[in-house]
Amino acid sequence: MNKLNFEVLAKENVFDLINKEWMLITAGDSSNFNTMTASWGGMGWLWNRPVAFLFVRKERFTHQFIEQNSRLTLSFYAEEYRKALQICGSKSGRDTDKVALAGLTPLKLEDGTMTFDEARMTVCCRKLFATDMIEADFADAELYKKFYNANAGGTDHTLYIVEIESVYTK
């Protein structure tokens, strides 16, 4: 794997990368970690550094791993791993060994974070900011009605802003 800085991300179309390719958000260490699929998010520039924006609902098992750890990874996969990402986006690590089910191979990085050997690219991130996206803060009230209820997605998101510290590619 090649360790690069954020500039390699300029070669990517971030809209396609996140919304179409999807990503795994993985938090925790080699002895205790969890991963989940995400297709909402962004990458950009804030506080004079490259950042990513993540939206994780509070009921996700991964949420507590993100809360308890200062770093996490975002990993990206070729189309052949679509099924693996579907599994990681529909099963919960609370009650399933979905990493095994998805056929992914855990890989520890030098900062102690976790990714998977199958990833074509892994973005290592450090948490900078977190806030819960509560109903009162929605300028468009319809969005809250549409996306935050038992029939559509579930509970509130936590917005995480994370610093992009390094990028690994194969």
Ligand SMILES: Cc1cc2nc3c(=O)[nH]c(=O)nc-3n(C[C@H](O)[C@H](O)[C@H](O)COP(=O)(O)O)c2cc1C
């Ligand atoms: C394509 C796709 C995209 C998803 N995007 C998100 C997301 O951005 N935020 C989120 O909280 N959940 C998202 N999910 C749902 C979680 O991946 C799913 O609930 C997962 O089972 C949570 O696993 P966990 O309980 O082990 O954390 C997505 C699921 C899929 C299939």
